[in-house]
Amino acid sequence: MPAPLLIVELPANEPVGPETAALVRACSEGLGSGRCVLAQDRPAEPAAAVAVVSWRSSAELGAVVEVGRRRHQTQSWRSEELSFLPQDQRMERFRTVGFAIATLFREAEQQDETERATGKKAAPAERPPSASTRARAPPTGDTGKPPTRRGASANTGTPHAGSEASSDSGADSNPTAHDPVARSPHAPAWFSAGASTGYNRELFRWRFGGRVELGGAPWAPPVFLTAVAGYAGGSGPSGVSLAWATVGLGAGGMLALPAGFELRGALRATLVDVAGQVTDPVRGSDASHVWLPGGEAELALIFPARGPYGFALTGLLEQLSKSTPIRVHDRDLGVVGASSWGAGALLELRPFQR
Numbered sequence: 001m002p003a004p005l006l007i008v009e010l011p012a013n014e015p016v017g018p019e020t021a022a023l024v025r026a027c028s029e030g031l032g033s034g035r036c037v038l039a040q041d042r043p044a045e046p047a048a049a050v051a052v053v054s055w056r057s058s059a060e061l062g063a064v065v066e067v068g069r070r071r072h073q074t075q076s077w078r079s080e081e082l083s084f085l086p087q088d089q090r091m092e093r094f095r096t097v098g099f100a101i102a103t104l105f106r107e108a109e110q111q112d113e114t115e116r117a118t119g120k121k122a123a124p125a126e127r128p129p130s131a132s133t134r135a136r137a138p139p140t141g142d143t144g145k146p147p148t149r150r151g152a153s154a155n156t157g158t159p160h161a162g163s164e165a166s167s168d169s170g171a172d173s174n175p176t177a178h179d180p181v182a183r184s185p186h187a188p189a190w191f192s193a194g195a196s197t198g199y200n201r202e203l204f205r206w207r208f209g210g211r212v213e214l215g216g217a218p219w220a221p222p223v224f225l226t227a228v229a230g231y232a233g234g235s236g237p238s239g240v241s242l243a244w245a246t247v248g249l250g251a252g253g254m255l256a257l258p259a260g261f262e263l264r265g266a267l268r269a270t271l272v273d274v275a276g277q278v279t280d281p282v283r284g285s286d287a288s289h290v291w292l293p294g295g296e297a298e299l300a301l302i303f304p305a306r307g308p309y310g311f312a313l314t315g316l317l318e319q320l321s322k323s324t325p326i327r328v329h330d331r332d333l334g335v336v337g338a339s340s341w342g343a344g345a346l347l348e349l350r351p352f353q354r
Helices: 018-031 090-118
Strands: 005-009 035-038 049-055 062-071 074-083 150-156 189-200 205-216 223-235 241-256 262-280 284-303 309-320 324-328 331-336 339-349
Touching: 005 018, 005 090, 018 035, 018 090, 035 090, 049 090, 062 090, 074 090, 189 223, 189 309, 205 241, 205 339, 223 262, 241 284, 262 309, 284 324
Parallel strands: 005 035, 005 049
Antiparallel strands: 049 062, 062 074, 074 150, 189 205, 189 339, 205 223, 223 241, 241 262, 262 284, 284 309, 309 339, 324 331
């Protein structure tokens, strides 16, 4: 009998890194004879089973492992729920998931052997309740013992976490329609605040200030809506003090990157209040301001992409509807250009997580 091949499907946009490699190694070690590969590395040869992994929280404190096999013209599924403690290392959590995949597959194979030997269908073995409801990551080098588990089940036809078994014939059928909420690595909403700077190309001056952003994905990511408010100040020619107040609304998209990073891009329609003020010891103070429509394009690098908080480094291009003359005491002192670029560093808070 050829060595079995297991295809492992991780949550959508799960970054490929040392943890996923450790999961695949643990799965292959647990099989003894056979190997596991990620879905994106799937070879041409037929697979004996498909394993679907879904995280139950953004902190990865719970996981559901489902293993589906084609047998007797039906799709047979076995599922397992794992729980972890916050202090468990992420690497060991992934190793535990890998061992659980291998264990579920071996149990299904053993059940088939029992049925062939006895000529009747064997009932799934009942597991006594564990003394602890959380899965302990196996020590390094332990390849034979399955992790402590919760909620093991076996069924035929549909996977445990709401995925559908493929109707295609053959042993390498894939489940589809997985729960996007359970599988998404993106936060459904976030609030960011931090420092920002900008440079006006016609004024040849820098401005410095702060910026707050709101984002949310009312639909399944990667599409999100965003709102922004910011304020910055700087100096102009002849002692003029300048200020920019910005509000904006827009939409964008997000892309998961390796090593826990995320890339977001957004386009916003903006309304900017450009104000100038000067104080002359002889003629006194004079001020003026004008509201201008415009738009901005922002690119942000987020790390980490998961968890209750993260950090964002942003780059920004801003375009107003027109340049703004600086006119005080009936004198033209310069022009605030319509185009500028800037950067920012923000702290991101995520009160909710899918």
